[in-house]
Amino acid sequence: xxxxxxxxxxxxxxxxxxxxxxxxxxxxxxxxxxxxxxxxxxxxxxxxxxxxxxxxxxxxxxxxxxxxxxxxxxxxxxxxxxxxxxxxxxxxxxxxxxxxxxxxxxxxxxxxxxxxxxxxxxxxxxxxxxxxxxxxxxxxxxxxxxxxxxxxxxxxxxxxxxxxxxxxxxxxxxxxxxxxxxxxxxxxxxxxxxxxxxxxxxxxxxxxxxxxxxxxxxxxxxxxxxxxxxxxxxxxxxxxxxxxxxxxxxxxxxxxxxxxxxxxxxxxxxxxxxxxxxxxxxxxxxxxxxxxxxxxxxxxxxxxxxxxxxxxxxxxxxxxxxxxxxxxxxxxxxxxxxxxxxxxxxxxxxxxxxxxxxxxxxxxxxxxxxxxxxxxxxxxxxxxxxxxxxxxxxxxxxxxxxxxxxxxxxxxxxxxxxxxxxxxxxxxxxxxxxxxxxxxxxxxxxxxxxxxxx
Numbered sequence: 038x039x040x041x042x043x044x045x046x047x048x049x050x051x052x053x054x055x056x057x058x059x060x061x062x063x064x065x066x067x068x069x070x071x072x073x074x075x076x077x078x079x080x081x082x083x084x085x086x087x088x089x090x091x092x093x094x095x096x097x098x099x100x101x102x103x104x105x106x107x108x109x110x111x112x113x114x115x116x117x118x119x120x121x122x123x124x125x126x127x128x129x130x131x132x133x134x135x136x137x138x139x140x141x142x143x144x145x146x147x148x149x150x151x152x153x154x155x156x157x158x159x160x161x162x163x164x165x166x167x168x169x170x171x172x173x174x175x176x177x178x179x180x181x182x183x184x185x186x187x188x189x190x191x192x193x194x195x196x197x198x199x200x201x202x203x204x205x206x207x208x209x210x211x212x213x214x215x216x217x218x219x220x221x222x223x224x225x226x227x228x229x230x231x232x233x234x235x236x237x238x239x240x241x242x243x244x245x246x247x248x249x250x251x252x253x254x255x256x257x258x259x260x261x262x263x264x265x266x267x268x269x270x271x272x273x274x275x276x277x278x279x280x281x282x283x284x285x286x287x288x289x290x291x292x293x294x295x296x297x298x299x300x301x302x303x304x305x306x307x308x309x310x311x312x313x314x315x316x317x318x319x320x321x322x323x324x325x326x327x328x329x330x331x332x333x334x335x336x337x338x339x340x341x342x343x344x345x346x347x348x349x350x351x352x353x354x355x356x357x358x359x360x361x362x363x364x365x366x367x368x369x370x371x372x373x374x375x376x377x378x379x380x381x382x383x384x385x386x387x388x389x390x391x392x393x394x395x396x397x398x399x400x401x402x403x404x405x406x407x408x409x410x411x412x413x414x415x416x417x418x419x420x421x422x423x424x425x426x427x428x429x430x431x432x433x434x435x436x437x438x439x440x441x442x443x444x445x446x447x448x449x450x451x452x453x454x455x456x457x458x459x460x461x462x463x464x465x466x467x468x469x470x471x472x473x474x475x476x477x478x479x480x481x482x483x484x485x486x487x488x489x490x491x
Contacts, residue, residue: 038113038271041263042150044077046126046143047157048174053189055083057157057215058125059243060250061259062093065121067247068256073119075112077143078127079408079428079468081297081335087125091243096300098124098150101134101141101408101447102426102473105149106272111301111472112150113271121263124152130174134408135448141408144182151267153184155259160199161190161217167199171207184262185210187254190217196253210262213254218246275475276308284312285329285485292317294345295370297335297468305471305478311485318374319344323354330364330485331355333371335468339399339433342379342387352390359392364461364484369431372464373397376435393457393464395437405429405453409444409467417458418480426473429466439465461488 045058058074065072074087074095079102087095096115100108116122126143133142147154156174158167167188175183186209188196196214203211287306291298295318303313316325319341324331333355338345346352355375359365367375376395380386412424419425429444439457444467446452456465461484471478 038116039268040116040119040122040266041260042116042122042124042152042266043259043263044124044126044143044147044152044154045157046130046147046154047159048170049129049159052157052159053215054125054157055086056218056246057187057189057250058083058123059086059091060215060247062087062091062123063243063247064251064256065123066091066093067251070121071119072121072123073116075115075122075124076127077124077146078141079430079470080127081299083125084300085296094119094300097470098146099141099470100145100149102470107274107472108146108149109269109271110274113269114274115301122152124150126154130154130156131177138448144178144180147182148180151269152182153262153266154178154182155185155187155212155262156183157187157189159190160188160195160214163191164195164199165202168203168206171203171209175207175209183209184265185212185258187212188214190215192216193253210258212258213250215246215249215253218242218249283486283489284310285482285489286312286314286325286327287330287332287482287485288314288316288325288328289332290318290334290371291315292319293336294319294338294341295334295336295374297370299470302469302471302478305475306482308475309479309482311482318351318355319348322348322350324351324358328363329489330481331358331366333365333367333374335369335371338370338373339379339381342381342385345374346387346389355390356392359390359462362461363488364481365464366481367462367464368427368468369429369466372466373433373435375464376437379433393437395435397433397435400432400434402432404431404434405466408447410447411456411467411469412443412445413458414441414443415458417460418463418477419474420476423474423476425469425471425477427467427469429468431466442467 047054075098076083084095087093130144133139139145191214200211375392377391379397382399408428410424440454441458442456444455
């Protein structure tokens with residue numbers, strides 16, 4: 038396939054990738070260019086900015102999750118019909134699994150998809166010192182993918198001085214700069230950026246940032262670099278044979294408290310024959326009528342504990358679904374919601390569904406963090422010996438996390454038990470990426486079909 042594309046990457050986190058990516062996406066939208074975006078790695082919040090704030094379809098791609106072949110196929114599937122693709126990198130350009138492996142890194146994704154890279158350099162407090170930083174990254178780029186740089190948090194005067202030096206000494210295009218926006222930058226929370234819904238002046242900040250981008254960054258050079266991307270060959274992903282007469286409806290929680298959902302997870306469920314409807318544990322009185330499955334994704338339930346605990350009709354509705362043996366998939370925040378109680382940062386205890394006996398508390402630091410490979414002790418949602426990949430990132434922990442699945446850390450090989458996995462239920466802290474093993478989604482939908490037929 039052939040589509041114009043670039044990756045916005047940086048030497049480290051906090052360099053301004055998300056802001057510049059959003060500015061580019063908004064600029065492309067302003068120009069009427071049909072654009073799709075991709076986030077490298079297991080991140081939910083950055084795609085929310087791409088999709089919720091800008092109206093641009095956004096997906097995750099990760100070479101640890103899906104390897105080279107499937108990653109290219111996922112890219113091809115989700116980029117089909119678009120004219121321009123923007124990739125946003127993760128962490129530093131070469132930071133993959135364990136911070137040191139190639140797979141999972143922005144660079145590996147760029148390599149696999151043959152995507153030119155624009156390196157964002159946080160140039161605040163720097164002058165000519167940006168040159169050895171650029172040269173160092175270029176020398177480490179064995180694929181010659183780094184095609185340009187954008188200087189962030191620098192002045193017009195300094196950029197005009199540095200531009201000819203960068204282009205002469207680094208043999209690379211200096212496309213432009215973004216001035217220091219000081220307190221106008223996107224805010225952060227313990228899992229990353231604050232979600233778009235919690236950013237009161239987001240539209241205003243994006244307008245200002247896009248204005249700087251369109252004024253100070255050469256779109257002509259950027260478009261030329263994007264157009265230089267090589268064609269890639271990608272195999273079509275297998276289609277699942279569907280029986281529309283047995284199409285189960287799956288209710289997926291989606292609101293301010295439960296918002297961490299991979300778009301490709303929903304696609305895998307649809308490909309397996311399901312219809313998706315959304316509901317809000319915060320605002321609705323009960324789960325939708327006539328559904329045959331329930332998905333409670335992660336998010337920030339800890340920020341809405343009072344409202345969640347006071348919505349007693351919803352708590353009862355979820356309990357009844359469990360008691361009726363409806364298939365339930367719950368991860369991280371959704372798993373927290375199924376426990377007996379959650380104690381917030383201030384020591385206030387809130388009662389939740391009580392389906393499980395666990396009591397959760399805030400630990401003040403990441404409890405478990407990073408990629409995991411998961412294998413069931415007894416086959417249920419996967420066949421014997423199969424694995425699925427995911428990640429964990431949470432500050433709360435339970436005294437009853439489950440022990441039905443073996444989780445393996447891919448870098449160290451360390452293993453630990455997690456997840457409540459029995460009958461029609463999978464509930465635990467790990468977030469799963471269904472395309473890493475589509476059989477999981479197929480099995481879940483099959484369980485929903487069986488439930489529907491009872």
